[in-house]
Structure formats: C-alpha cells, structure tokens
Amino acid sequence: MNMLLVEEQPLLRKTVSMTARSLGIGTVHEAATVQAAERMLLERAFEGAVISIDCGVQDGCHYNLELLDKVRNGMSASDATIPIAVMVDQATADLMRELRDRHVNRVILKPFRAKILLEAFESFSAPAQKASQRTENGVTRA
Amino acid sequence: MLPAPIPDYDKERLAALREMLILDTPPEQRFDKIVEFAAQEFDVPIALISLLDENRQWFKAKVGVDVCETTRDISFCGHAILQPDLFIIPDARADERFADNPLVTMPPHVVFYAGAPLPLPSGHAIGTLCLIDHKPRSLDATERAILLSLRDLLLEELANRAEEI
Numbered sequence: 465m466n467m468l469l470v471e472e473q474p475l476l477r478k479t480v481s482m483t484a485r486s487l488g489i490g491t492v493h494e495a496a497t498v499q500a501a502e503r504m505l506l507e508r509a510f511e512g513a514v515i516s517i518d519c520g521v522q523d524g525c526h527y528n529l530e531l532l533d534k535v536r537n538g539m540s541a542s543d544a545t546i547p548i549a550v551m552v553d554q555a556t557a558d559l560m561r562e563l564r565d566r567h568v569n570r571v572i573l574k575p576f577r578a579k580i581l582l583e584a585f586e587s588f589s590a591p592a593q594k595a596s597q598r599t600e601n602g603v604t605r606a
Numbered sequence: 607m608l609p610a611p612i613p614d615y616d617k618e619r620l621a622a623l624r625e626m627l628i629l630d631t632p633p634e635q636r637f638d639k640i641v642e643f644a645a646q647e648f649d650v651p652i653a654l655i656s657l658l659d660e661n662r663q664w665f666k667a668k669v670g671v672d673v674c675e676t677t678r679d680i681s682f683c684g685h686a687i688l689q690p691d692l693f694i695i696p697d698a699r700a701d702e703r704f705a706d707n708p709l710v711t712m713p714p715h716v717v718f719y720a721g722a723p724l725p726l727p728s729g730h731a732i733g734t735l736c737l738i739d740h741k742p743r744s745l746d747a748t749e750r751a752i753l754l755s756l757r758d759l760l761l762e763e764l765a766n767r768a769e770e771i
Binding site for chain 1: 639643646647673747748749751752754755756758759
C-alpha cells in the first residue's frame, strides 16, 4: 500500500515511514509541507493519508483544510474516498464539524506519537475491522 | 550483580569509538532531539545515547539524568552492546544480573531498561540508544520496531557527523 504522511517534524515523519516499512504495513511517502503534499497527490494515487492540518505560526490561520478538500473533491490522483486521519493540536466543536463534513476517518490529538500514526496507517488496510477496534478502545473519531 | 562483561574484541571496538572523536564533546542538537523524541514517544523519564569507553559509559545525549557518565561495570549498556538485538530488562529488581546493581538500588532507580546497540559498519557496537523507566514494563512489536527505527536514524546522524569532521 502507498500512503501519505504530511507532517513537518522530520524525526516523527522518518520514524513512522521507516517503521511502517519494517513492520510491512506499507510504504509511507513523506511530505514536509502542504505544497509538497499537493505535488505528490497529483503525481501518485494513495490508499490512505495522515495529514497534519495545523498552520503553525501563520497569522490568522489555525487549520488548513485545503488538502482534505482537494482529495475529497477528486482533485488528486487518489480515489476521493480514501481513508484520511488528521493530526491537530486541539479539537474544537467547529473543527470537528468541518472534519466530519469532509468524512475524516480519525482525529489524532497532541502529543503526536509514532505508534498512534502507525496504528492509523495499519487501520487503512483493514478499515472495517480496525474501525470496530478503535471504537472499543475509545479512540476519538470524527 | 553481574558486571558488564568485556568482550574479546574490546580493543578494536574502543579504537573504532575513539576514531569517531565524539567522546567528551559538547551536546549536539541533532542527538538531543533523538533522546527527547524517544522519551516522549515511549513515555519514559530517562532516555540516553550512551557510548561505552574503556572504563565508563559516557552520555552523548540525555534526558532525565544529570550525570554525564557512570562506571562501565555497573552499566546496562555494557551488556546491551554484546548482542545484535534489543536488550530488554522488564524489571531489573527481579533479574539477578541487576537486582543489586547500584543503578537499581540507588538513583536513578532503573527498573525497566531497553537498549538498542549502535553497531558501526565494522560490526562493533560503540554504545546504545536506551530507554529507562522507574516501573516495570515491556515493549510490544510496534514499539520495538520504533526503537530500532530511531536507532537507525541515530546511526545515520553518527555517520553524517563522521563525514563532517
């Protein structure tokens, strides 16, 4: 499986990518920026994505939903319905509504751990089975 | 207590370590980031990059301890470098090799230990990337794989550093 990870922290990105490969979960392609992710989404079809939507220190921008919209509106090489998890500093009611509208499968809150991201990628290969496990474990879902 | 054994090839191992010109050098952000990441990822109070010198283990990067070295004989890492795989002690208090080790009976009160050896291309392990907790625990398959990935990233940084010198 080819999957996409959009996250600015290099150590977290590389750890997830290398561990996914060693565990046989799949190939996690790394994008450090939204711009890099946009290019990759046009060039290759992915079967799932974990996307950090925090804008960091940019003025007036808390979350960037642009990538989600592009995928869900069919403006990428991937199927518009691929499973997507988002990474976010904190979940507000408004944000959760926005994510639900975009059919986000899972929300991952800080502190971001490689293990949690790997679980998300692993769930993409068996969505139905893993979804029931996540619900049992009480993991937040949009 | 079983003192950390000295392998037959220790002379060659020490020569390889000293060629790296890394012992007793100042902290470096690229290594500090790795132990900070490891401590957060595994939720442990202590994470170290420990290098095994002739009579001591010296910490190139550390989270959760103030000292920069201990003697080699009491080091857990001295055991960890003797094998290619992860060296995991779920509860040192229940392990006769470590139960009366001063690192267990006195601060920093090591209970759980997991060390990933740092092999050079020559095959000699110069030290470990290790995790320590004050309570018993274990690592599942995913956590073991994550620790090995972090170890591999650390080896890349060590190789990059060697090229820069």
